[in-house]
Amino acid sequence: xxxxxSRSAARLMLAPAVVLLLGWMLxxxxxxxxxxxKKYLPLRGDTISGGLDWVGFENYSRFIGSxxxxxxxxxxxxxxxxxxxxxxxxxxxxxxxxxxPMWGQGIVRILVISPFFVMPTVSALVWKNMFMDPVNxxxxxxxxxxxxxxxxxxxxxxxxxxxLIVSWQWLPFATLILLTAxxxxxxxxxxxxxxxxxxxxxxxxxxxxxxxxxxxxxxxxIQTIFLLSIFxxxxxxxxxxxxxxxxxxxxxQRVLESQNIGLGSAGGVYAIILAxxxxxxxxxxxxKNLDK
Amino acid sequence: MGQIVLSKVQKKFGDxxxxxxxxxxxxxGEFTVFVGPSGCGKSTLxxxxxxxxxxxxxxIQIDGKEAADLxxxxxxxxxxxxxxxxxxxxxxxxxxxxxLRMAKMDKAEIDKRVDGAASVLNxxxxxxxxxxxxxxxxxxxxxxxxxxxxxxSAFLFDEPLSNLDAALRMGMRLEISELHKRLDTTMVYVxxxxxxxxxxxxxxxxLSAGIIEQxxxxxxxxxxxxxVFVAGFIxxxxxxxxxxxxxxxHGAHTIGVRPEHIDVSAATDGGQDGKWTGVVGVSxxxxxxxxxxxxxxxxxxxxxxxxxxxxxxxxxxRINLTPRADMIHxxxxxxxxxx
Numbered sequence: 266x267x268x269x270x271s272r273s274a275a276r277l278m279l280a281p282a283v284v285l286l287l288g289w290m291l292x293x294x295x296x297x298x299x300x301x302x303k304k305y306l307p308l309r310g311d312t313i314s315g316g317l318d319w320v321g322f323e324n325y326s327r328f329i330g331s332x333x334x335x336x337x338x339x340x341x342x343x344x345x346x347x348x349x350x351x352x353x354x355x356x357x358x359x360x361x362x363x364x365x366p367m368w369g370q371g372i373v374r375i376l377v378i379s380p381f382f383v384m385p386t387v388s389a390l391v392w393k394n395m396f397m398d399p400v401n402x403x404x405x406x407x408x409x410x411x412x413x414x415x416x417x418x419x420x421x422x423x424x425x426x427x428x429l430i431v432s433w434q435w436l437p438f439a440t441l442i443l444l445t446a447x448x449x450x451x452x453x454x455x456x457x458x459x460x461x462x463x464x465x466x467x468x469x470x471x472x473x474x475x476x477x478x479x480x481x482x483x484x485x486x487i488q489t490i491f492l493l494s495i496f497x498x499x500x501x502x503x504x505x506x507x508x509x510x511x512x513x514x515x516x517x518q519r520v521l522e523s524q525n526i527g528l529g530s531a532g533g534v535y536a537i538i539l540a541x542x543x544x545x546x547x548x549x550x551x552x553k554n555l556d557k
Numbered sequence: 558m559g560q561i562v563l564s565k566v567q568k569k570f571g572d573x574x575x576x577x578x579x580x581x582x583x584x585x586g587e588f589t590v591f592v593g594p595s596g597c598g599k600s601t602l603x604x605x606x607x608x609x610x611x612x613x614x615x616x617i618q619i620d621g622k623e624a625a626d627l628x629x630x631x632x633x634x635x636x637x638x639x640x641x642x643x644x645x646x647x648x649x650x651x652x653x654x655x656x657l658r659m660a661k662m663d664k665a666e667i668d669k670r671v672d673g674a675a676s677v678l679n680x681x682x683x684x685x686x687x688x689x690x691x692x693x694x695x696x697x698x699x700x701x702x703x704x705x706x707x708x709x710s711a712f713l714f715d716e717p718l719s720n721l722d723a724a725l726r727m728g729m730r731l732e733i734s735e736l737h738k739r740l741d742t743t744m745v746y747v748x749x750x751x752x753x754x755x756x757x758x759x760x761x762x763x764l765s766a767g768i769i770e771q772x773x774x775x776x777x778x779x780x781x782x783x784x785v786f787v788a789g790f791i792x793x794x795x796x797x798x799x800x801x802x803x804x805x806x807h808g809a810h811t812i813g814v815r816p817e818h819i820d821v822s823a824a825t826d827g828g829q830d831g832k833w834t835g836v837v838g839v840s841x842x843x844x845x846x847x848x849x850x851x852x853x854x855x856x857x858x859x860x861x862x863x864x865x866x867x868x869x870x871x872x873x874x875r876i877n878l879t880p881r882a883d884m885i886h887x888x889x890x891x892x893x894x895x896x
Contacts, residue, residue: 451640451642453638453639453640453642454642454643454644456609456629456636456638456642457636457638457642457644457703458644458655458659459609459628459629459630460607460608460609460629460630460634460635460636460656461630461655461656461659461703461707462630462656462659462660463630463655463659467659471644471655472644475644475646475647476645476646478646
C-alpha cells in the first residue's frame with residue numbers, strides 16, 4: 266500500500282542511484298556530442314583549456330566520407346550476423362545433445378560452458394598463437410598431416426577467423442540459455458505429439474523450437490548488444506587489417522592512432538545511431554516473441 | 558473397433574519389476590477404468606498400451622494385431638494427459654488440427670473435423686484462442702478434442718480430471734460419460750479416485766503393486782469384493798474390517814461390513830438390543846447422510862457407520878450397532894473371499 270508519503274520517500278531514496286546512473290551515461294554522451302562538433306587534435310596543440318574551434322558538421326561529413334566508413338559498417342554487421350547464426354544453430358544442437366542423459370553429464374556441461382569464462386583478449390591470443398599460427402598452430406600441423414599447404418588464417422581468411430573466434434566465445438552462452446529452455450519443456454507435450462503421429466524432426470520443428478523461441482530471442486538481443494562493440498578480438502589478431510575493421514575499431518583508430526578526438530567522437534555518434542537501427546529491427550522481429 | 562488384449566505383459570525398470578506378467582482383455586466399446594492407490598502401476602500400464610513405454614516381455618494386441626513393437630502413432634490410439642499437454646504456442650484450432658496435419662490430411666477435411674469436434678465440445682467460440690487464455694475445464698475439452706478428431710480405435714485417459722476443482726470434475730465426468738455413449742468407442746481411463754471409477758466404468762480393473770486384484774463391473778466389486786484389498790478400496794467411506802473373535806464366530810479370519818450396512822439405534826438405559834455397542838466420536842453431517850465414527854466397540858479398530866441425514870447422535874452418545882447379516886463379507890487368512 267503506497268501512500269503519498271511513502272511514494273515520495275521512495276523517490277528520494279532512489280534519487281542517488283538515478284543521479285549516479287544518469288551521470289554515468291549522460292556525461293560521456295554529452296562530451297562525445299560536444300567534441301564531435303569541435304576540432305580537437307591534441308598533437309597539434311589543441312587543449313580544452315585553450316578553447317576548441319567550432320567546426321560544425323565537418324567531423325561528421327569527414328567520418329562518413331572516409332573510404333573506411335562503409336566497409337567498417339559492413340564488417341560490423343557481417344560479424345554480428347554470422348556469429349548470431351552460428352551460435353544459435355550450434356547452440357540449439359548442443360543444447361539438444363546435452364539434454365540427453367549420459368555418463369559424466371555434469372563435467373561435460375561445465376566443459377562446454379568454460380570458454381565463456383576466458384577473457385576475450387586471452388581467447389583471441391590463444392586462437393591466434395596456438396590454433397591459427399601458420400607455422401606452429403595446431404591447425405597448421407593438421408593441414409601438414411594431410412599434406413596440404415597450411416592456411417594463413419588471419420591474413421588469408423581473416424574475417425572467417427574472427428567470426429570463428431567470437432562464435433567460440435559466445436556459443437557457451439547460447440547453449441546454456443537454450444539448454445535451460447529445453448529442460449523446462451513439459452515431457453507430456455512431447456509424448457502427446459508423439460501420439461499425434463509427429464516424427465522426431467516434426468516434434469523438433471513444431472514443439473521444441475517454438476518452446477525455445479523466447480530463449481532464442483533473449484540470446485539474440487543480448488549477443489547483439491555485446492557483439493556490436495567487439496574490439497579485443499580484432500585488436501590482438503588482425504589489428505583491423507584485411508577487411509576486419511569494424512566501426513568500433515575505426516573509431517579507436519581515429520581517436521588513438523590519428524589522435525583526432527573530434528573525428529572519433531563523430532564516429533561514436535554514428536555507432537550509437539547504428540546500434541539503435543539494429544535494435545529497432547531486432548525489437549520488431551524478436552520483441553513480439555517476448556510479449557506472449 | 559477397439560479391442561485390446563494384453564497377455565503376459567511385463568514391465569521392468571532396470572531390476573525392479575513394476576508390472577509382473579499380467580493378462581487383461583478390454584472389449585470393443587467398453588469403458589474400462591484402472592483404479593488403485595498411487596504407485597500401483599496403473600499409469601505405467603496405460604503407457605504400455607499407448608506405446609510410450611516399451612513392454613519388457615509379453616504381447617499387446619489391438620484389434621487382433623500385435624502392437625507391442627509398434628510406435629505410439631501407429632497403434633490407432635489417442636491419449637488425454639493429466640497436464641492436458643496442449644501446445645501453448647498454437648491456437649485451439651491448431652492444437653486440435655495437429656494430429657490431422659501430421660497425418661497429412663487435406664485442409665478442407667481438417668477444417669470439417671475440427672469444427673465438428675469443436676461443436677461437440679462447445680469450443681466453437683474459443684477456436685482462435687491460445688491454451689493459456691482458457692480455463693481448466695476448457696483446456697481439458699481441447700485435449701479431448703485433439704483426441705477425438707483422429708477417430709482412434711480407443712481413447713486413453715491418464716487421470717484427466719485430477720487438476721480440476723470438485724464442481725468442474727463432476728461436470729467433466731458426466732461429459733466424458735456422454736461422449737462415450739455417443740462415440741461408442743473403447744475408453745481406458747486411469748484414476749486413483751474410486752468415485753470416478755464407480756460412476757463412469759463399465760468395467761473396473763483394481764490394481765495394487767502392479768497386480769490385478771479384481772476385474773468386474775462397479776456393482777460386482779461393491780457387492781462381492783474378491784479380497785480384503787478390493788473391499789477396502791472400493792466404497793466410501795471405507796468398509797469396516799474386523800478381525801479377532803467376532804470374525805472367528807462367523808467362521809472367517811476377517812469380516813467386512815460397509816458403513817451403510819450397519820443399522821444404528823440409541824442405547825437407552827444401557828440395554829444391549831444391538832449386536833455391538835459403542836460410543837460416538839467424530840460425526841460428519843452431510844445433510845443427506847451422516848457418518849459416525851464409533852469407538853469403544855470392543856472390535857479392535859474404530860467403526861464407521863453411515864446413517865440417514867436425520868439421525869442426530871452427538872459426541873459421547875452410546876449407541877447400538879446392528880450389521881445386516883446378509884451384508885457381511887468374509888475373508889480367509891490370505892485375505893481372499895470365502896464364498
